[in-house]
Amino acid sequence: MEGEPPYFFDRGENEFPGLTVTRDCDTAVLEVTVHGRWSRRMGLDVYNLLRRCLAEHPPAIVVDLSGLNDPDAASANMWLAAARAAASLRPPAQLVAGIPPARQLAGRLRSLGAVHQLPLFATAWQARAAVATRLPQTERLHLSPLPPERSSVAAAGDLVVAACDAWGLPAIAAPGRMVMAELAANAVDHARTDLAVTVLRRGAGLYLSVRDGDPRLPRLVQPDEPVRRRPAGRDRGLWTVHRRASAWGARPARGGKVVWAVMRPHRSAPR
Known part of the structure; x- marks a missing residue:
């Protein structure tokens, strides 16, 4: 579209x-x-x-x-x-x-x-x-390992806010936190392994990634496709990522996978 x-x-x-x-x-x-x-x-x-x-x-x-x-x-x-x-x-x-x-x-x-x-x-x-x-050494924040618990979702989102505060990117803080939390929550709910979350500065934007130990890649459920009820607060699933990120995706990694998203200021406004 x-x-x-x-x-x-x-x-x-x-x-x-x-x-x-x-x-x-x-x-x-x-x-x-x-x-x-x-x-x-x-x-x-x-x-x-x-x-x-x-x-x-x-x-x-x-x-x-x-x-x-x-x-x-x-x-x-x-x-x-x-x-x-x-x-x-x-x-x-x-x-x-x-x-x-x-x-x-x-x-x-x-x-x-x-x-x-x-x-x-x-x-x-x-x-x-x-x-x-x-490579710049001062434009990266990383947390690892994080247990597959809801507290790790909050920690992943907080890492984005800390990055935006440190790098002067206030326009991305709220949508970036939401996207990172969704990536981490999917890993907690479906992979159920330890997580590694990373935030990199890319100019006026951010690169976000979550790595877990499950090789199965996520799937973007279409709006008209019947789905089972998701956990409370996550009824929009990966559509939150899809609607707010400039680009996103997933790739196999050794021992699991990485799901990533790129956030830029012009994609920060809710739609």
Whole structure:
């Protein structure tokens, strides 16, 4: 529907063959690993996957191209376009790539001036290390572990308010607290495992995430779909997140999943 925020439920490795995404839960940095021969099909999958990654507005994306078979360097323009898209975010996200320097693709990227838009490193490990040194250390709040109890829902919401007070973001405090509380409440009610909640500053906005130990991804129930009665105070379910976040989604994580939301001031008003 027009005006609705994008939401993405990443189903894991089977959704995009040859592509995997991992997320550092401490820094929200995403790493995309590419395996196999480049083709038009893979190009479409890369486009869709990177679109999802950018909607999450991470501080950085590391692309591991060491397993990509692209002898004709046909994917070069895709990676440059992705780097420009990441740089256009406000605040910008950094896209860096790990690729052996002798590869044809590496040479093609260098000849196109990629070093000014897409930093290249010989390995993904070097790319991760370079990104880590550039991440701000004062714009992140984290609570872990939190028990699967209602008190943890309140603690997660309070963390958002504390972040907004510290970073001067009063317009996001109330809707951000509501969204974080809904994410945490869903984890408490359905995952019933310990939680880890994180708040990151993204310019004038916030990135919120809740990690739990249940690999099952949530599902956005349509308004006309019959549902069982929800616990008191949560009758709107994930629609609270959907209506107030600029973007949101869920992705598998090692030992469970991460559900995230991006809050920006222009989405803060109730509808």
